[in-house]
Amino acid sequence: MSSIDIRHIVFDIGRVLIHYDPHIPFSRLIPDDAERNWFFANVCTHDWNLEQDRGRKWEEAEALLIEAHPDRTEHIRAFRKYWHEMVSHAYVESVAIMETLIQQGHDVTMLTNFAADTFKEARKLYPFLDMPRGVTVSGEVCLLKPDLAIYEKHANDFGLTPAHTLFIDDSAANVEGARMAGWNAVQFTDPEKLKSDLAAHGIAL
Numbered sequence: 001m002s003s004i005d006i007r008h009i010v011f012d013i014g015r016v017l018i019h020y021d022p023h024i025p026f027s028r029l030i031p032d033d034a035e036r037n038w039f040f041a042n043v044c045t046h047d048w049n050l051e052q053d054r055g056r057k058w059e060e061a062e063a064l065l066i067e068a069h070p071d072r073t074e075h076i077r078a079f080r081k082y083w084h085e086m087v088s089h090a091y092v093e094s095v096a097i098m099e100t101l102i103q104q105g106h107d108v109t110m111l112t113n114f115a116a117d118t119f120k121e122a123r124k125l126y127p128f129l130d131m132p133r134g135v136t137v138s139g140e141v142c143l144l145k146p147d148l149a150i151y152e153k154h155a156n157d158f159g160l161t162p163a164h165t166l167f168i169d170d171s172a173a174n175v176e177g178a179r180m181a182g183w184n185a186v187q188f189t190d191p192e193k194l195k196s197d198l199a200a201h202g203i204a205l
Contacts, residue, residue, distance in 0.1 A: 001043060004163070004164070004184060004201065004202070004203060005137060005164055005202070006057070006164060006166045006184065006203060007107060007160075007161065007164040007165070008107045008108075008118065008158075008160040008161070008164060008165040008183050009101055009106055009107065009108050009109075009165075009166050009168070009203070010108075010109050010154065010160070010165060010166070010167045010168065010178075010183075011098055011108065011109075011110045011111075011132070011168050012110070012111065012112055012145075012167075012169035012170060012171070012188070013110055013112040013114065013129070014087075014112065014113070014170075015170040015188070016091070016168060016169065016170050016188045017087075017090060017091055017094050017095055017098065017126075017128075017129075017135055018087050018090050018091065018122065018126060019087065019089050019090070019091065019188070020080060020086055020087055020089050021086055021088070022040065022044070022049075022084050022086050023036065023040075024086055024088055025078065025085040025086060026039070026040075026075075026082075027080035029082070030075065031080055038189065039072070040096070042071050043065060043075070043076065044065065044075070044076060044079045045194070048061065048064075048065065049079075050113070050144065052115040052118075052139065053113040053114060053115055053138045053139055053189055054138060054139065054142055054144050055138070055140070055141075055142035055145070055147060058115070058117065060082045062076055062080070069157060069165065074188040080094070080118075083118050083121070084121060084125065087122060087125065087126075088130070089152050090126055092110070093191035094188075094191050094194065096126050096187040096191075097191060097194060097198075098128070098131070098132070099128065100205050101203070101205070102129070102131055102132065102187050103119060103200075104205075106203070107133060107160075108131075108133060109130075109132050109133050109134050109135060109136075109154070109158050109160075110129070110130040110132050110134075110135040110136070111134065111136045111145065111150070111151070111154045111167070112136070112137055112138065112173075113144055113145050114137050114138060114139055115140040116137060116139035116140045117139075118139075119137045119139065119140075124138065125163070133158065133190075134157075134158055135182050136150065136153060136154040136157065136158075138150060139159070141153060142199060145169070145171070145173075146171075146173045146174045146176060146177025146178075146180075147177070148177065148180055148181055151167075151177060151178055151180075151181035151183065152181060155181070155183075162181060162182035162183050163182060163183075163184075165183045165184060166184045166186070166198075166201055166203075167183045167184065167185040167186070168182070168183070168186055168188050168194065168197075169185065170187065170188045170189070171187075172187055175187045180198055184201065186201075
């Protein structure tokens with residue numbers, strides 16, 4: 001067991017609390033696997049989508065792609081239109097862990113790479129996102145994990161002491177970013193490992 005006194009627990013959201021997969025609606029819109037994979041590799045790419053997480057408006061993002069790929073206009077607009085299908089379900093066990101931590105009196109916040117408008121939609125779909133004390137949304141602050149600045153902003157805004165903070169994220173890069181900011185951090189793979197990681201940091205459920 002760690003000798004560190006954990007006073008603050010920070011959750012990522014996508015692929016920790018909520019499932020995210022853009023292939024869900026696009027498997028219907030572009031049924032051919034090869035064509036769909038080409039579309040995500042060349043049109044609505046991960047890097048393109050990440051700029052919305054950094055704060056770029058969807059209208060601007062769509063316009064850029066439509067100019068470059070006018071024949072793909074319908075599919076480009078479909079990315080935002082059917083976004084709600086991409087977040088198809090919550091990870092019930094992970095959410096239960098977060099709820100238990102809150103009920104036990106732990107200080108729980110969230111730090112997420114998320115576009116501002118889709119996060120508002122996510123809150124309506126998943127009311128448990130309002131349970132923690134607060135959240136830093138990358139699209140609202142125009143900073144992205146794993147940039148050091150977003151961890152520092154979250155800590156400053158919520159009064160967290162980095163050395164007494166534990167961060168939970170599915171991305172190895174984001175976990176390393178938190179450690180660079182002086183936080184303790186664990187990579188999420190499944191709820192059982194999360195329970196074990198919490199126990200290793202002195203937090204019993």
